[in-house]
Amino acid sequence: MNEVYQQTLSDQLNFSGKGLHTGKISNVKILPGVENQGIIFKRVDLENNNLIKANFSNVTSAKLCTTLQNEFGVQVSTVEHLLASLYIIGIDNAVIEIDNVEVPIMDGSAKDFLEILKKKEIKKLNAKRKYLKILDKIELVDGKREISIEPNETALEVNFQLNYKNNVIGNQKNCVNFQFDDLTDIYQSRTFCLFDDIEKIKKLGLAQGGSLDNAVVVKDDKVLNDGGLRNKKEFVNHKILDLVGDFLLSGYRVLGKVNCYQGGHELTNNFLRKIFSKKKSYELFQHKDIIISKKINLNQSTKIAVNA
Ligand SMILES: [Zn+2]
Structure with a gap:
């Protein structure tokens, strides 16, 4: 998708869902961005210092998901599938408001995000794409x-x-x-884990929201998910x-x-x-x-x- 011009959404979008690692519900609003702004997360549950730029230099942890943190220590995690959806649909600039620390896992792939994003038109901006x-x-x-x-x-x-x-x-x-x-096949593919690793991951305080609804679980020679x-x-x-x-x-x-x-x-x-x-x-x-x-x-x- 080598468009000439940068793109954003024509209008805002809302969705909610559970975080894979925290198990907590987050409400997300994606707002149109301006040219050359890139993707910016805004933690609306916090009053100050709540902007986090989606940039590789802000990644503080990338063990089981990608976590971004700004200079004030404010974080947003599990950003990768939403960012992949933005890459695939061709959005360069957006402000993503979120009222919790973790982006919802949805179905564990980028399918739900793309279905949500497709509800609004893509808008061309005046600046050329980088x-x-x-x-x-x-x-x-x-x-x-x-x-x-x-x-x-x-x-x-x-x-x-x-x-x-x-x-x-x-x-x-x-x-x-x-x-x-x-x-x-790329955007519909879900996150996965081995059944034998689940206890270990949960003991680390992670995957608290994980289930067969949002991850492929493999036990020995079997995929446990229906279908x-x-x-x-x-x-x-x-x-x-x-x-x-x-x-x-x-x-x-x-x-x-x-x-x-x-x-x-x-x-x-x-x-x-x-x-x-x-x-x-x-x-x-x-x-x-x-x-x-x-x-x-x-x-x-x-x-x-x-x-x-
Ligand atoms: Zn993933």
Whole structure:
């Protein structure tokens, strides 16, 4: 979705839901943003110092979800699936008011968020969209986990591989081009966990709102949810969704090909920090001509307007 101009919502939207980790209900209002503002969370349950910019430099914890914190210690957590929805639908600027610390988990994927967002028109703003284009390969290795990005002129492409001892999850791979591919399987894929890990996670005070309504739970060789998986590669597809949500924290649409093995929120956040430390390996610009391979058959929804 390489639009020429930045976009926001035409009108405000409201929804509510339970937080995965806190188990508490949050009421959320998404308001149209102004150009170059980016995505800003506003904790309306607090009177002061309640703005938190959705930026990778504000990530303080990325263990089981992505938590943002401003300079005053005010936090908002589990932001990644909502951010992924904004990336997918093409929103660059918005103010997200929330009256609690955690973004609702909804059905554990980005499906509900996208259905809510589609209720309002997308509005074009006057400023051109901002891009981060990778010029040279950058990589980060952390034990067995690896992530790298190399140049791709036209799109964000994510090639992800998961490797679990559990046979149901096993070794899953998928490669998705966010400009040209159908993203239905990506945004419908739910967060997941192993049944055997649930007690451990709950003892840490996390996943208090977790249930089969908002997560895929795998026990031995079985998926415990009624109806099983939503798509064959739901596990790796969810990891790709997480990655794109975390990438929106760069503040830019990214042009590059990501290869990730066994990654997660923490690795992605450390990687964004590394990318921004390698100033010669990327270029930042507002929309300009993007050269598209002639092999790609453009249709209305994927057309890139050529702009001087
Ligand atoms: Zn997730």
